[in-house]
Amino acid sequence: MARETSPPPRLGFCCTFIPDADPAHRTLKAAKDAAKLMNLGTVTMAHLQRLGPAERRQKLEDVVRHNLAALERQIAWVAARPPLERLLRMASSLLPGYTHPTAMPLYAETSLRTLIETGLARIGERARAGGVRLSMHPGPFCIIASCNPNAQANGIAELEYHAEAMAMLGYGSGWHPQGAHVNIHVGGREPGIDGFRENLSLISETARNLLTVENDESLFGLDAVLRLGERIPVVLDLHHHWVESRGAYLEPDEPRIQAVIASWRGVRPVSHISVSRESLLPDHDPAALPDYAALSESGHSWRDLAAHSDLMWNEAVNALVARHLAWSDFEIEAKGKNQASVPLAAGIGRRLTGALAA
DNA sequence: GAGGGTCAAGTCCGT
DNA sequence: ACGGACTTGACCCTC
Numbered sequence: 001m002a003r004e005t006s007p008p009p010r011l012g013f014c015c016t017f018i019p020d021a022d023p024a025h026r027t028l029k030a031a032k033d034a035a036k037l038m039n040l041g042t043v044t045m046a047h048l049q050r051l052g053p054a055e056r057r058q059k060l061e062d063v064v065r066h067n068l069a070a071l072e073r074q075i076a077w078v079a080a081r082p083p084l085e086r087l088l089r090m091a092s093s094l095l096p097g098y099t100h101p102t103a104m105p106l107y108a109e110t111s112l113r114t115l116i117e118t119g120l121a122r123i124g125e126r127a128r129a130g131g132v133r134l135s136m137h138p139g140p141f142c143i144i145a146s147c148n149p150n151a152q153a154n155g156i157a158e159l160e161y162h163a164e165a166m167a168m169l170g171y172g173s174g175w176h177p178q179g180a181h182v183n184i185h186v187g188g189r190e191p192g193i194d195g196f197r198e199n200l201s202l203i204s205e206t207a208r209n210l211l212t213v214e215n216d217e218s219l220f221g222l223d224a225v226l227r228l229g230e231r232i233p234v235v236l237d238l239h240h241h242w243v244e245s246r247g248a249y250l251e252p253d254e255p256r257i258q259a260v261i262a263s264w265r266g267v268r269p270v271s272h273i274s275v276s277r278e279s280l281l282p283d284h285d286p287a288a289l290p291d292y293a294a295l296s297e298s299g300h301s302w303r304d305l306a307a308h309s310d311l312m313w314n315e316a317v318n319a320l321v322a323r324h325l326a327w328s329d330f331e332i333e334a335k336g337k338n339q340a341s342v343p344l345a346a347g348i349g350r351r352l353t354g355a356l357a358a
Numbered sequence: 359g360a361g362g363g364t365c366a367a368g369t370c371c372g373t
Numbered sequence: 374a375c376g377g378a379c380t381t382g383a384c385c386c387t388c
Binding site for chain 3: 364
């Protein structure tokens with residue numbers, strides 16, 4: 001397959017859509033209802049367990065139906081945005097309790113399976129027709145290597161759930177098809193990188209073909225995860241790297257960027273960006289990159305600095321994203337979701353237009 | 359409808 | 374020892 005034309009740059013928000021403050025939402029409830037329509041929900045396993053068989057089945061089906069419809073609305077919204085914004089991280093709550101004993105038997109029933117399979121197939125087609133790049137990022141419980149065999153088995157099952165969902169969306173064969181991926185962290189200190197690499201043999205080919213591994217802020221930084229780059233694409237989180245390295249911002253010409261690109265083996269990489277919370281930085285110059293040493297000295301803990309902001313308030317970081325877009329797409333990990341990613345994309349769009357005009 | 363306890367899960371950091 | 378952070382605060386019951 002020839003790759004003469006590289007795909008266009010993309011950035012997007014993660015999991016949850018936040019509606020604009022709209023005068024049409026005259027009450028708080030109206031705003032909440034608007035958000036509910038666009039976002040995936042869930043049901044607790046404890047609640048499901050308390051219900052009788054018929055109600056239990058109905059409740060799960062209701063949530064799944066809602067989630068399929070909400071995901072389709074999210075993708076339709078993203079597809080209607082400018083090409084730069086056509087990327088979405090999907091919420092893991094799509095099929096609640098898929099690997100939990102309370103819900104698992106229900107997912108085995110033909111009627112629910114058919115509902116899910118037909119729904120996801122249509123949603124995947126819609127994403128591809130709309131040029132929307134999709135990903136998932138399972139929670140911290142999804143680890144493929146742990147000293148606790150039970151935790152490891154649960155983690156692998158959780159990864160397989162994400163891979164199955166991707167497969168039903170139409171991304172089930174080949175190396176990160178259309179850039180689709182399921183991104184996780186290395187996990188605990190032990191068995192670490194080597195355990196992670198060994199356990200790649202324990203997961204399905206579909207999951208291996210979708211998997212990516214991200215540098216974290218403490219145990220497994222960029223250099224550590226690049227040791228997996230021969231097997232698995234590396235997702236570079238610039239904010240994690242800043243925290244882990246105590247203040248380093250990578251530029252696109254940094255040699256390790258080439259190693260990250262190589263790890264994706266022909267697929268356009270995805271990276272993550274976020275910034276420390278606005279509240280920690282009342283006097284910070286939004287035009288300068290956050291200064292880890294200075295913030296640390298003025299009393300901000302490692303944990304505080306690692307936490308994410310609501311919006312992409314720092315213009316220097318935004319400019320850094322614009323530079324890195326030359327080689328990578330971006331997931332914007334801000335608490336304000338689309339309220340952060342849309343203005344960021346607009347700023348970058350203006351920057352690109354300006355560069356062309358100049 | 360608001361308020362508050364509860365929720366499947368691993369691991370680390372800070373107190 | 375325990376709460377918070379991370380993936381993401383939502384869900385569900387009671388009043």
